[in-house]
Amino acid sequence: MQTWVIGNWKQNPATKREVEALLEDIVATIDSGLLDSDHKSRCQLMLAPSCIHLATVSSRLQNTSILSAAQDISAHSATVGAYTGDCSAQQVVDAGAAWTILGHSERRQYHQESNDSLLQKLICALSQNIGAVLCIGETQAQYDSEQTIEVINEQLQVIKSLLEQPLSQQLDLKHTLTERLIIAYEPVWAIGTGKVPTVAEVSATHEHIKQEIARFAPDLPLVTVLYGGSVNANNADSFAASSMIDGALVGGASLKAESFLAIAAAFS
Numbered sequence: 001m002q003t004w005v006i007g008n009w010k011q012n013p014a015t016k017r018e019v020e021a022l023l024e025d026i027v028a029t030i031d032s033g034l035l036d037s038d039h040k041s042r043c044q045l046m047l048a049p050s051c052i053h054l055a056t057v058s059s060r061l062q063n064t065s066i067l068s069a070a071q072d073i074s075a076h077s078a079t080v081g082a083y084t085g086d087c088s089a090q091q092v093v094d095a096g097a098a099w100t101i102l103g104h105s106e107r108r109q110y111h112q113e114s115n116d117s118l119l120q121k122l123i124c125a126l127s128q129n130i131g132a133v134l135c136i137g138e139t140q141a142q143y144d145s146e147q148t149i150e151v152i153n154e155q156l157q158v159i160k161s162l163l164e165q166p167l168s169q170q171l172d173l174k175h176t177l178t179e180r181l182i183i184a185y186e187p188v189w190a191i192g193t194g195k196v197p198t199v200a201e202v203s204a205t206h207e208h209i210k211q212e213i214a215r216f217a218p219d220l221p222l223v224t225v226l227y228g229g230s231v232n233a234n235n236a237d238s239f240a241a242s243s244m245i246d247g248a249l250v251g252g253a254s255l256k257a258e259s260f261l262a263i264a265a266a267f268s
């Protein structure tokens, strides 16, 4: 089974020089044989740098087994237009990205990202043939009041809406979504806090996510679901042991080659 370990660098590192140093560290550690070819083929690695470093990172990763991704794309246009501050799906493809993260909780929190804008972003991504890692997850208050499933169901409505779009007929959506949709379950309260749900909790939530999407699209194979939130070199093995957890979306621990690749090894 294919697993995924994705580094979401967020607004890090501070400079291009530090980006290049981190990249060299990651590539050199892999080249030194940390992941053998069996491991590499089982676990797909991907790095999502900030937009300004996307072209640098993508160009360094050409001819390696690691993919690059944007952290977001514009909701307004898949191509060009008068949208100051935005980067289109076409532009991130041109910078070398094969995927984009969408709907990260930090974007939902600081940029009021809604299902409406996420639907537009998904359409833009798929129409430019890039994959989308759609992030969902509940806040601490929602977790405490046992609303996780309700929150997730509401956030997954965007996939239902996507399937109802006229675009669905144009793109071979079944094939497209099978290849180009990943869900990342990231409880907001676990991000950057060192707190994690139990593996049993994560597994049950992932099973629910897979079933919910299968309800919208019964003909699709079960969707890939990654866990994110304080994944590190010490706890990655326990998440990797669950058949419901198809990989990890990693923040802080992806900023050091050693911890990022230890997580990759756990999912290999």
Ligand code: 13P
Pocket (backbone or CB within 6 Å): 008, 104, 186, 190, 191, 192, 193, 228, 229, 230, 231, 249, 250, 251, 252, 253
């Ligand atoms: P941390 O791994 O730093 O908790 O961040 C998770 C995350 O938000 C990845 O998208």
